[in-house]
Amino acid sequence: MKKGLIMAIPAIALLVVNCKKNDGGNKNVLKADDSTTILADNGKVDSTINYNTDINGKKSLKTDYVYKATDGTLVKVVFNYKENTVSIRSNNKTFILNKVESKGNETTYEKMDMKATVKKDSLILDQGNNIIELAKTKI
Template structure:
């Protein structure tokens, strides 16, 4: 009984000593990474918590993201994230019911921008975002 306990103790101590976590990671994957976040302030000097802007740099690939909260006519909320980088511009729309649409930049219009993918399109115009799918149009207004 004592020998079994002694063997188990030695075995556990050997396992705990031999298992060493590599904390270095793969340094060659991302050579340089930086991130900055911008706080948006409205005219009164109060912080706009609904709009966030981040800029990330990784291996000389700079990506700028701006997230804006929108509200539908029926009161439902959605978050739109505008991204631009070397791979192009995209718009990701996340609705309150966890639906997510990723749209690609197609053209710049006189009033804003046009995004589209898989039959879903979105047009920006000032503080408005109009989402179209087939005959259905969903107008959204920026939350102030």
């Protein structure tokens, strides 16, 4: 009896040590990324979209920019990614265009005869016979 008890105690101790609770969870489950990444129509990451990163490394969408025309005029541009629109404000007039296509490196917005094409740091407005080239400012 004593011999069986002496042999059982190390076996129980070994089980208790090996069966401790692991707080790490299932290592095969990937944690969800808190950052928001917008994809283009082709399923690749849309490079025309910029993000703000705070000091803690948390990423958020940057939606408003100031663009400068070749004649020096400043234009405020606000992207609404939830509604797939862009609003362009200049000379107290605001134009809201709907997203038509996104290729990943180029996004096109249109409404009636106005078309806006966004590529990297440039925005090209095409309205009938007028083509206005805008460049993103550092403001």
